Amino acid sequence: MSSSMSLHAEKKTTMFQNFQLSLGLVGILILIHYLVARVFRSRDAVRLWAKLETVGVPSDGIFPLTRAVIQSIASLQKNVHYGYNEICKTKNRPFALQTMWTGGAIVVLPPSQVFNILNKPDSEVTGFNALLDTIQLPYMISDREVYQNVIHFDVVRKKMTKRDIGSLAPTTAEEIDASLRESWGTSTEWKCLNGWDACGRIIAQATLRVLIGLPLSRDEALLEQSRLYSNSLFAGNTIINCIPPFMRPLIGPLVALPTKFYQYRCQRILTPFVQERIASWKETGESDNMPNDFLHWLIPSCAEAGPGQLDASRIAMRLLALNTMFIFAMGYVFAHCVFDLYSSPSTHEFVSDLEAECRKVWGDHHGFSTKEAVECLHRIDSAVRESMRISDVGVTNLPRDVVSEAVDIGHGVQVPRGVRMVFPTQPIHLDPEHYKNPLRYDAFRFLRDAQGVVQLGQQEKGDQSLTSVSPSFLAFGYGRHACPGRWFVAQTIKQALASVVLNYDVEMVGKAVRRKAFLNMMVPPTDAQIRIRRKPRQVIA
Template sequence: MTLVLADSIQPFALGLIGAILVWRLLCMTFQGPDHKEVWTRIEAVGVSGNGIFPWTRAVVGSILSIQKNAHEGYKRICKAKDRPFTLPTMWTGGAVVVLPPSLLPLLNKPDTELSGFRALIETIQLPYMISNRDIYENVIHFDVVRKILTKKEVIGSLAPTTAEELDIAFRECWGVSERWQTMNGWDVCGRIITRAALRTLIGEPLCRDETFLEQSRLYANSLFAGTAIINCLPPLVRPLLGPLLALRAKYYQARCQKVLRPYVEERIRLWNQRQERDNQPNDFLQWMIPKCSSAHSDQLEPNKTAMRLLALNTMFIFAMGYVFAHCIFDLYSSSPSPKAEFLHDLEEECKRVFVKHHGLSTKAAIDSLYRVDSSIRESMRLSDVGVTNLPLDVVSGKISLGNGIQVPPGVRMVFPTQSIHLDPSNYEQPLCFDAFRFSRRFETLEVPNKQLGERELLTSPTPSFLAFGYGRHGCPGRWFVAQTIKQALAYVIMNYDVELAGAPIKRKALLNMMVPPTNAQIRIRRKSQKETGL
């Protein structure tokens, strides 16, 4: 069996290397003098020697070594010299330019000069995952996020419904037993977030449909697993193997769409018939229907509308599930003494705010959870989704990086976000989880102190915290994400005891993506009413 496997892997590996060599030769043959000048003027990290063969080895090796190379380049070049460096990566089949933090203002340049859209499409490999290009090129659903899901009054109006849904979801998914039980942490955290996200996206009753819930979760996981593997292939062979690797995600996509389509059709029918359009459901589907109706005539077609919901739902489920799961893992796996202090003080805050606001179902109550906010921000700092982020493609003209470096169109640039988050000059003991890192200095204040500056909240991007983007590229849905995850974490703290089971979690990078700990086990028990005191 081993010999058969080895015999099958060897030609496949040789084929990949051959494809990369061909790709590199094509790139080197057809790139202009401006591109050649960029690669010669900027120091490369992870390449031992000159020529096509060292670069090919580096590109192949980037699947497992990009994290190490990115950290080395950041320390040796970005920090020491305030200069960019090039990083070989299978993502592009060549290299990306990694920018120092001093160049973060480039993110505010207009999309006509620097655009992150194509890079985002490639990161998720949407052309393989979604057959209809109009779904990901005509981003009506993201326009709705930017225009509606950024309003304070809208965010506040969602708090009662997500609080209600979280209570039901935790009781059903985590249980109410006061005896310890062991569960897959990644799955049970994902189930909670799936319920909360679907309640906001499509409302009742479909958000509680067990078939749709499970298919949505499987779709999100299979989509990101498939894209991670596709990104590890040479660009030259992706058109051949990409469609095959996307089949699993498309299978779950079709099952989700089968359930979702008649629900969308009924919502559209009711919207068309309703003269007085008051008392409508307060969810994303209802916000999107008039937006699609006012666009091109075919945008309100039920299949398209359903696919837009699925595309957005997948982003919410995976991204929010990733953050929530890691927050649980980071908080409950910290050292015994700090963990006891963190949990005690977090529970004190949650109960105090709960009593004062008669629950955690208002924006005012959730905004008062400063320790909870800090804990999630700290987890996002420590447990990045990717090694680098905030990709930018040069679209037109030349972009100056200083030191005489001019980057022409066609070059992709990124920022070393993980290295920035783990930089000792930005954070004391950066490898340690400190739940109150961002709230501690404000604890004793009764009135604002200008000398301490403003609070660094979960939704506040700074040059040293880029988990939600920065500048014009800040995530427009971050207020909803923050509010929902704060409600979920506060619910866990007040109602459950949690322990990590098994070996400590070791995070690994696959190309640019940090692989989620899908096998992590947790032990949980519901606290008694006497223990909660509520």
């Protein structure tokens, strides 16, 4: 027995030593990588970093820059807030930040540069490669055409405009109601649900209805696989972003395997359906009998782009990529709207006033199924905007890579080609100079006058409504490339929140939701629990 235990202990010691050796080799590789990168760094970049203050680099010990890059996985949020308050605000200057995202330094810009940078032409700065790096699509999607030739986003820009979005209101209202009844239930007895999944299901079904129509939008297998695909893609790209860039080609494909698995399952359901729709389109063309959904808009655009783009599996992948954006981004916003509203110390006051507004709009417009009805939801609009302000998806956002020779950002600073710039959106949204008591969720913040009194109709000014953007509210971006789908996002989430407020009692279970930053991403509270019940006095028939 003693000999066996000794042998077991010896094996454990050997395994631990091998693990230590592996970590040491990884550390050496990372060190070599960054030393080589520094040797071959351009003169222009050297001059840039010499002019900027650097945040988060240890002042003692060996290899401080390399250590700062590794430590950024856990310390980026703290460093960004420090740099914003001590450099951006007090000196109106940018600062350099070491991050594992790029494997080196990026430039964090002050808010005064929002108009200057975000309105520059694509020939000078672009956010495309930064977006690919953030979501790590090259590892997640094998078909390069889907993420290099973004036909589906062009369709969003053309068909989901502020002018046209009202035509989708009846569809999303119907689907939200159907999803709530089915997944949240109609019982007046309390029951407990996973809040993240429960909110995500509502958004998933509503967006699928807009993308592909009935009956497939209610297919349980597709809904479940889409949810799993979106969650695995988010988890996968978060992990890949925390891996040194030079190691990603080796490790990235392994991390992406679960995502590829769920992707295959979704495509297996979608591709035959798309084939049928392509055949119908070829027979009937732009007939009024064709469904009015995104797939109907997408097929002609793909046909115009060339025969290879009309491939059913490729179109299915485009639908899946877009649906994933909607499910995760919109699901994230909607879930936090619910969490922020029902965990606020002023929940009773907020919900009471929101319910009164929803009941009036429902009575005046016979539901939330028209653009006019949704536009009357002023309190709901403010509640959603406030949640997006206080519950950012990321610490920094709106990344731009310099693709021209150099970009002038003032103070004699020229940012050379190949350098990435970002804005400290979370500190901006939590700045007391922009928002009084910024850490407090105030559902009616954007309706209050200077004396703090709620003024309905305030949003007619246009600068405080959910879809409006400004240098102090950057949740939908800013300038030439502000989110083209924000009107659809706003309309759908307002319908969803109004339906919940009007028809359900909701309570948070357990401790208050606490979100943590992992590199640049704010990790959502996927284990948050809610108690819900249908209100005894149902308003919706």
